[in-house]
Amino acid sequence: MSAEAAVTLNPGAPSLSRLARVMLKVGATGFGMGMVGVLQQEVVTRRSWLTQEEFADGLALANLLPGPIAVDVAVYVGYRLRGWIGATLCLLALLVPAFAIMLGLTIAYLHYGQVPQLHGAFKGLNAAVVALVLSVAYRIGKSSLKSAAQASLALVALAAAFLHANLVVLVLACGLVGALLLHPRPEAATP
């Protein structure tokens, strides 16, 4: 298609089909945050489509925005290389392997999940999920609860969440408090 050549944003940008193939690979071989590592390897180290700095910018952006970090970075990569079409393609290609595998597992679970022999295995999975959620809370807490103000905010949020506050309102309210009171000040810029 002649239009394809016209939308190329930079001369070193890959074709859409190559981009899609790489994203399919990342989606099929990376797990959770591990995808970021695979993505970096494919896009920066092996193919030099982006520099390390450009990739790090995408990672910083993904940390600012909602959504899974790896998916945000993939969309950023797609946008930087091939604009909106690239971004859309990267999202879909990244999700296709996960979607297909999850669909298969879901159907299997709904059919065979009640098999008594598997009860123990699912109980074990419960324990893993509780541990995973706690480990993520620990990881985010360790890097984000750095001041007394943030720790107090966490305690207030904890009480509110226990009392069944609306979680969307809670997140946005805490963000607002942060934007008003916790933003970095020029004179306090040194850590």
Add this chain to the structure above:
Amino acid sequence: MNLLRLALVFGKIGAVVFGGGFVMIPFIQREVVQHYGWLTQQQFVDAIALGQITPGPILISATFIGYKVQGLTGAVVATLAVFLPSFLMTALAARQMMRLRRNPRVAGFIRGVLPAVVAMLLVAAITIARSTVWFDWRLLFLVVVSLILLVRYKVDAVYVVVGSGIAGFLLER
């Protein structure tokens, strides 16, 4: 209309999962399990575990929930809806990258959101634990071992999930 409600619920969750895919857990628990009753607590926890052993983002658990609610169409709608908000925001922000990063208000917003995320995750962990592992000391022990492996030894989550499944299977025999 179930399909529209599914799209709205997952679109809303997709717009507020600051801090990565795991942050969806408290939201999904509140909306999908407690409010709409689309899933039992047990199915919800299993959906997360399955999302964990599937390559790709954890948020793919949305596929499970969508399928449970409305079959294949539901799976497609829930999956697209949950990723759409962050897709749009990322692509739009990719242009404004440098300005956004240097804006102190944006940095402040994230500094305020993350403590809330930590609190919500703790509440979600307690809620899940109370309905599953609370009354069985062997499972509580498995939680502690898994936590140590994840935090102290940085073992990949996939191995912890599969290992816990096998341990649970052996304990129950």
